[in-house]
Amino acid sequence: QSVLTQPPSASGTPGQSVIISCSGSNSNVGSNTVNWYQQLPGTAPKLLIYYNNQRPSGVPDRFSGSKSGTSASLAIGGLQSEDEADYYCASWDDSLKRYVFGIGTKVSVL
Amino acid sequence: QVHLVESGGGVVQAGRSLRLSCAASGFTFSTYAMHWVRQAPGKGLEWVAVILYDGSNVFYGNSVQGRSTISRDNSKNTLYLQMNSLRYEDTAIYYCARGGGGWLELDYWGQGTLVTVSA
Numbered sequence: 575q576s577v578l579t580q581p582p583s584a585s586g587t588p589g590q591s592v593i594i595s596c597s598g599s600n601s602n603v604g605s606n607t608v609n610w611y612q613q614l615p616g617t618a619p620k621l622l623i624y625y626n627n628q629r630p631s632g633v634p635d636r637f638s639g640s641k642s643g644t645s646a647s648l649a650i651g652g653l654q655s656e657d658e659a660d661y662y663c664a665s666w667d668d669s670l671k672r673y674v675f676g677i678g679t680k681v682s683v684l
Numbered sequence: 685q686v687h688l689v690e691s692g693g694g695v696v697q698a699g700r701s702l703r704l705s706c707a708a709s710g711f712t713f714s715t716y717a718m719h720w721v722r723q724a725p726g727k728g729l730e731w732v733a734v735i736l737y738d739g740s741n742v743f744y745g746n747s748v749q750g751r752s753t754i755s756r757d758n759s760k761n762t763l764y765l766q767m768n769s770l771r772y773e774d775t776a777i778y779y780c781a782r783g784g785g786g787w788l789e790l791d792y793w794g795q796g797t798l799v800t801v802s803a
Contacts, residue, residue: 576728606788607786609790619721619779619781621789621790621791624791625786630791662728664729664788666788673719675721678729
């Protein structure tokens with residue numbers, strides 16, 4: 575059980591859009607920035623979105639992040655087969671004084 | 685380019701200790717916070733610990749608090765994780781990661797080192 579709630583799975587057909595939610599509380603998402611990580615099968619995680627909505631160099635603009643209150647979301651537009659991966663949200667929790675990850679969302683491209 | 689290489693993993697008996705290392709290169713190690721994150725087989729990511737750039741502050745995840753110590757040697761560009769009283773549930777791939785400009789965005793990751801705790 576994580577303090578950040580994500581759906582365990584999401585799917586779409588190529589070209590569709592997928593949105594992954596990340597729900598937290600005032601002590602984490604509500605008061606700190608949210609980062610998103612992509613983990614392709616068998617590889618180390620990769621930073622996908624930082625500071626709620628910023629993309630590191632090299633990340634396609636099909637990936638976008640947003641945050642409102644105690645919830646954040648990751649949108650993947652124009653879904654491609656190579657987007658099949660696990661996606662994790664993360665944020666600092668002021669009460670726990672820990673960095674917390676969501677349980678991860680497995681995205682499948684049908 | 686930024687390169688992080690973990691080492692020190694292996695098979696260890698429950699109750700014993702292990703020290704992981706992470707050799708960093710390609711950036712000014714002494715100016716970045718560094719993290720450990722682990723992933724049990726088939727499970728999600730679990731944050732383990734962070735140490736600020738100068739070692740002045742450290743924070744730990746719930747699962748390792750009191751049993752592990754994160755440290756760094758900026759003269760050797762190396763991050764460490766000393767794990768004591770190992771439990772079966774500590775079995776995982778352990779990744780080191782660099783904290784970016786804001787210290788909480790993990791912008792570069794190593795390939796991980798596998799720790800297996802046996803009965």
